[in-house]
Amino acid sequence: STAEKKFGTASLLLDGTDDFVTSSDSDIVDGDFTVEFFAYASSFAQDAILWDNRVSDKGYAIGLTTGSQIKVIQDTTTIATSFGGFTNNSFNHVALSRDSGTIRVFVNGNLRGTLSVYNNNYTGQPNTIGASHEDSNYFDGYIDEFRTSSIARYTSAFTPTTSAFVDDSDTIS
Numbered sequence: 001s002t003a004e005k006k007f008g009t010a011s012l013l014l015d016g017t018d019d020f021v022t023s024s025d026s027d028i029v030d031g032d033f034t035v036e037f038f039a040y041a042s043s044f045a046q047d048a049i050l051w052d053n054r055v056s057d058k059g060y061a062i063g064l065t066t067g068s069q070i071k072v073i074q075d076t077t078t079i080a081t082s083f084g085g086f087t088n089n090s091f092n093h094v095a096l097s098r099d100s101g102t103i104r105v106f107v108n109g110n111l112r113g114t115l116s117v118y119n120n121n122y123t124g125q126p127n128t129i130g131a132s133h134e135d136s137n138y139f140d141g142y143i144d145e146f147r148t149s150s151i152a153r154y155t156s157a158f159t160p161t162t163s164a165f166v167d168d169s170d171t172i173s
Contacts, residue, residue: 006038006091006144007164012129016046016140020131026148028172029053029060029098029122034153036095037129038160039064040142041088048139049132050094051146059122061132062096064139070094070107074120080105080113091144093160099152109158127173148172 001013012021028035039050041064052061054075061073068088071081085107086092095106103115129146130139145161151170165171 001142004040004091004142006040008144011038011040011142011144012146013142014130014139016048016138018135019138020135021129023127023129023173026053026125026127026172027123028127028148028150029120029125030150031121032099032150032152033172034095034097034147034149034151035060035062036093036097036149036153037146038091038093038144039086039139040091040144041068041086041139042141043088046140047137048130049128049137050130050139050143051096052128052131052133053122053125054133055122055125057133059125059133060096062094063137070105070112072096072103072105072113072115074118079118080115085110085112091142095154097152097154099155104152104155106154106158109160111157146173 005011053059063071101119
């Protein structure tokens, strides 16, 4: 859609009804990694999945609660919620970064939570953007600048980029 975008001329529009994008198999969750994107929700009246790499209920997912909080799911368990700072009707930078088994959740560059000893690797699994791996919990909003990396790009608070991501040797997709 060209109606809302963070950078460039368009973003991925998801209307909350059977919309999502799935990539082919990837090795994102293998060792240290980062999954990041800009998300724009026009309503918090949704319990939605923004990114999911689970297959047969094994893997990670990032979701949004009806209370404007980010949640992190591993396998079938929500391992953390209450990561506030997500603002309605604007683009928010969301990042999930794992460094030596420690997962950090960032919203708009602010560290919102740390989870320790999560070393499970989930290789060869696809990315689903805008819904769960079970084709449910659809996101209603926009996603822009989705990037995955083979390193922990963030381990402390940072200022989100003010321009489109640039691929480097650590960019997976």
